[in-house]
Amino acid sequence: LPVERVREELAGHEGRVSVAAVNGPASVVVSGDVEGLDALMAHWTETGVRARRIAVDYASHSAQVETLRAELLDVLAPIEPQAGRIPVYSTVTxxxxxxxxxxxxxxxxxxxxxxxxxxxTRNLLRDGYGVFVESSPHPVVSLGVQETVEDSGTGSGAFTVGSLRRGDGGMDRLLTSLAELHVRG
Known part of the structure; x- marks a missing residue:
């Protein structure tokens, strides 16, 4: 679902469920309390929306994280950030x-x-980047990246490739992914 529609459907669940991630034009993750998520999952399943649970231990990117604010700020306080040599396209700012x-x-x-x-992703495309490699044990954001590439209308030939897949994480899978990168330029 597009993020605008997801936000509309979350209107009855304020404080219980929120948009956790916008990975692409129609790839949205929600997070929050179990009851709110169960209600949304049932509604979306009934209306034919593709939705699935992500196995996690806590509701990150939601109001539930506020209970950990003081502890996290304390634990993370010793971090001394430094400028790196390679710029980062922040998903925060x-x-x-x-x-x-x-x-x-x-x-x-x-x-x-x-x-x-x-x-x-849109900023990367705008700045001329066009090859996206998801290094993970299973592609999670590749679909959202490809949706964004297609929606951007840049016609740049940009593409995304995963590295490994659930149940297919050996050297053969990695070499197949590298081969895909090679044949796509």
Whole structure:
């Protein structure tokens, strides 16, 4: 579902469920309390919306993280951010960052607020990047990235490739992914 429609459907669940991540134009993750999520899952299943649960231990990117604010800021306080050599397209600020501001408050905000992955992808496309490799044990954001590429209308030939897949994480899978990168230029 597009994020605008998801937000409309969350209107009756304020404080219980919120948008956790916007990975692409129609790839949205919600987070919150179990009862609210169960109600949304039932509603979306009934209306034919593709929805599935993600196995996690806590409701990150939701109001539930607020209960951990003081503890997380304390634990993360020793972090001394430094500017890096490679810029980062932050899913927190939506801007290109050098890392010098990635202090405890930044990392708490990263865990608390909506992940703006689509915004970062659009900014990467705008700045001329077009090859996206998801290095993970299973592709999670590749679909959202490809949706964003297709929705951007750049006609740039940009594409995304995963590295491994659930149940297919060996050297053969990695080499197949690298081969896909090679044949796509």
């Amino acid at each position: 939506g801007q290109v960052e050098d890392g010098s501001g990635f202090d405890a408050a930044y990392w708490f905000t990263n865990l608390r607020q909506t992940v703006e992955f689509e915004t970062a």
